[in-house]
Amino acid sequence: MGVTIDLNAIRENKRRIETLGRPVFAVVKNNAYNLGMEPVVTTLYEEGVRHFMVTTLxxxxxxxxxxxxxxxxxxxPVYEWQDVQEQKLDVAIGSYDWLVAQRSQLDxxxxxxxxxxxxxRFGAKTFEEALAIVAFCQDEGLDLVGLCTHFPLADADNAEIEHSIQVERFADWSTRLIERHAFEVVHAANSAATLQAxxxxxxxxxxxxxxxxxxYSSVEPVEWLVPAFRWETEVIAVHQIEAGAHVGYGTGYTAPAQERIAVLSVGYGDGLMRARRHLPAHINDRAFPFISNIFMSHSFLRVDETVQVGDVVELxxxxxxxxxxxxxxxxxxxxQLCARSWRVPHRFEGGNVCTPPTNQFV
Structure with missing residues (x-):
């Protein structure tokens, strides 16, 4: 029981993304979307990825x-520089003021x-600010190698016009900046924008x-993506309850008739979000609905006579x-990925990694 992370799925997704025409700049912030920094980065590095983006030092x-x-x-924005120099890290420029203030650390x-x-969030808010940053870097002999943006509306419903305006703004600003400076790397398309060609x-x-x-896709279904994440738990108790009986804390659920319920050994304390209850879980390929809330350590399903203690539940x-x-x-x-706790048992498929962190079970 527990979480399975398929590293071969991550390999395959990387390959399929690159068939769209450009190499991957891999975003691995927040412990690689909570799938494990070491196994994910090692897998992508073995696959030839040489560009990684994170949030923190x-x-x-x-x-x-x-x-x-x-x-x-x-x-x-970075304000501590020893690791940057020692580890040869790239750093994003948060603003013109940040650049000037940190100048002594940037050689x-x-x-x-x-x-x-x-x-x-961060970055030059006008073309004039961007132009001033480029000029400052050139005048000071700084190593300005990259140009980038983020499209926050690429996966937003009913925001096509606003997203297009933002793309046009980046295209205009970046084209004019490229005329003034040779950038080694230009990266803008997040996952959702990647599909738009x-x-x-x-x-x-x-x-x-x-x-x-x-x-996974935050926009329309992308059939060629291969999910890398599975989560299973088990039935630890089964009860027959009468009409009018409550299930779980409070009176959020009252049985309308006699029911058979299964208790699962997983809850929001494990990172199973309460939103999960809006779709059924599956036992032996059969769908059973959640009832009551998802609680800290337990969840409840309405089941039939086929379900027994010890049955595997696919979450x-x-x-x-x-x-x-x-x-x-x-x-x-x-x-949903980031909410999950590493106290849940984890295992990896398709790789020769890893040394897990001390709070991880394999």
Missing amino acids: EEAREVRTYAPDARVLVMN GVRLHLKLDVGMN DARLAHCTHVRVGIFLYG YGNTTKIDDVTRTGHANNSE
């Missing part, structure tokens, strides 16, 4: 351990200019993808995928 140090010759880009550091086209992004050198690598897998729950509108796919 701590993550970058870990990636460098498993990908010694790769480009590792830190997207959060020999590979820098990426982030263009903020509408997310309002937008001619305005033809000058990009890489696709910067995260969730697609792990087999996520071939029948119900993370994307299926996402499309109920109650949770997104990255959220």
Whole structure:
């Protein structure tokens, strides 16, 4: 029982993404979407990926351990520099003011200019600010190697016009900047934008993808993606209850008639989000609905006489995928992956890794 992570699925997704025309800039932030930094990065590195993106310096140090010759880009603003220099990390420029303030630390550091086209997180917010950053880097002899953005509306419903405006803004700004500076790497398309084959992004050198690598899509179903994640638990008790009986804490569920219920040894304390109850779980290929809430350590299904103690319950897998729950509108796919606790037993298929962290069971 527990979680199975299929590293061969990650390999296959990487290969299929690259058939779209550009090499992968792999997003492995948050412990590689909570699938395990060491096994995921090692697998992708063995597959030839040489560009990785993370959020924090701590993550970058870990990636460098498993990908010694790769480009590792830190997207959060950096204020501590020893690891950057020692580990030869790439750093994103958060703003012109940040660049000027950190100038004394930047000799020999590979820098990426982030263009903020509408997310309002980090990056140059106007073309004039971006132009000033390029000019400052050139005047100071800094190593400005990358140009990038993030499209926050690429997977948003009913935001096609706004997304197109943001793509146009990046295309306009980046084209004019490229006329003034030679960038080694230009990366803009996140997973959702990768599917759009937008001619305005033809000058990009890489696709910067995260969730697609792990087999999931936040937009329409992508049939060629291979899910890398399965989660099974077991039935630990079965009860017959009468009409009017409550199940779980409180009175959130009251049996309308005599029912047979199964108790599962998994709950939100394990990272099984309450949104999961909106679709059934499967036992012996048969669907059974959740009843009551998902609690910290337990969940409940309404079952029939075929279900017995010890039966395997598929929470996520071939029948119900993370994307299926996402499309109920109650949770997104990255959220479901990241919520899961590593106190759940884990195992990896398709690789020769790994040394698990101390709080992981294999």
